[in-house]
């Protein structure tokens with residue numbers, strides 16, 4: 464499912480109209496979908512609260528369709544309708560002919576609570592700046608009405624490009640958008656304001672779809688990425704993952720990475736760690752394990768580990784290493800950046816603090832919000848900034864957040880499969896191992912991040928029904944990864 468910015472949506476709209484599909488036709492289609500979804504609320508009475516742009520046009524047209532079907536519908540206009548968009552004004556003229564009561568926010572007193580359903584057609588993708596004045600007041604009324612709310616396109620007040628609340632926003636039970644999702648639907652806080660999101664079809668010109676470089680990760684996207692596993696194969700065919708992780712202080716993190724790699728199909732998983740993570744063998748004896756018996760990795764270990772490094776396909780570097788291993792990370796990356804594939808996680812990311820650090824397409828980095836803010840800046844709602852950073856570093860970034868973003872600067876994937884069960888120490892360690900495993904099995908770094916994150920997040924989502932988001936742990940997720948792989952393989 465492709466994801467658009469507001470300007471891409473406007474462009475697709477414009478190009479479709481240029482090909483001869485009238486804007487009225489698109490609006491009628493949009494309004495029909497809004498009306499269809501409104502009916503699922505089984506309302507007796509409906510208030511369409513509209514502004515004066517085309518989002519309002521959709522709202523008025525949906526109201527008229529519902530009125531025509533026999534529902535008790537009224538319309539409330541916020542703003543001066545004489546200043547409205549041409550399509551909005553047209554819809555208003557039509558609505559008048561259907562004997563709908565039309566009120567004005569600045570004139571009429573409305574009891575918002577008397578309606579079972581409010582259709583929010585105040586502002587859609589045309590939002591510019593913070594919501595103020597009458598529109599802000601109307602949003603407050605909608606939110607305190609106690610009525611069900613269906614937002615047209617996006618909840619009014621939500622930025623469709625960042626998911627931020629600009630001033631104030633409508634809290635919807637459902638939002639119906641057209642043709643494609645918008646970035647704003649998928650990021651917090653907007654995800655909480657949208658409620659359930661429906662994507663209704665519209666006769667858009669689809670020739671532009673291939674040029675849209677942002678996409679939501681769905682099961683179908685991932686199914687195609689599951690690496691082939693021919694019967695006639697041997698372990699080296701599925702790659703060797705070398706996990707360089709842990710320290711005396713953090714012996715658990717490398718265990719999770721190693722199990723993650725082993726349980727997702729890598730041919731061989733080697734774990735080398737400074738501390739004592741020997742428990743890994745009790746959990747998964749097939750992992751090759753060695754301890755350097757010291758507090759943390761040191762620069763000279765790069766030379767000591769030469770053989771293991773050179774025999775590996777991909778190196779997962781960072782979980783639990785502490786900042787004391789920085790010299791080791793810098794040397795390892797400098798020495799092998801052109802020859803090996805890398806997944807850099809946790810304290811390995813501290814090398815990004817250095818000025819002018821350049822990675823390359825061999826690298827995946829997996830920062831969470833805090834880690835990225837330390838080495839770069841806070842990009843929580845800034846997809847464009849993240850894409851720029853990936854381009855600058857020339858690598859693939861997995862930005863772990865309530866909506867995880869995966870980008871190489873050219874293409875960006877949104878993962879909304881996870882939940883708060885993953886907001887725990889250890890989830891990231893597990894994920895880094897899984898991504899390493901898929902790279903070892905021959906996927907591109909981008910593909911490995913897509914399937915790797917999906918496998919962990921989907922497993923977590925399914926398990927949290929039983930375990931709850933509180934009690935689910937990365938180890939339990941690791942033990943159940945096979946269930947998600949089974950689903951993908953069916």
Ligand SMILES: NC(=O)C1=CN([C@@H]2O[C@H](COP(=O)(O)OP(=O)(O)OC[C@H]3O[C@@H](n4cnc5c(N)ncnc54)[C@H](OP(=O)(O)O)[C@@H]3O)[C@@H](O)[C@H]2O)[C@@H](O)CC1
Pocket residue numbers: 472473475476489490493514515516517518519520521548585586587588589590591592593594595598615616617641
């Ligand atoms: N593919 C498509 O594109 C299709 C689009 N369609 C629909 O069109 C919608 C886009 O319509 P759009 O471009 O007319 O903009 P829209 O969302 O109505 O907002 C403009 C209005 O908001 C107001 N306003 C803005 N900022 C404000 C603020 N901070 N505070 C207060 N007011 C503010 C602004 O007021 P003004 O600044 O002009 O005074 C103006 O009146 C889209 O979301 C979808 O529903 C469908 O019909 C089918 C195909």
Ligand SMILES: [K+]
Pocket residue numbers: 518583584585586587614615616617618619
């Ligand atoms: K809206």
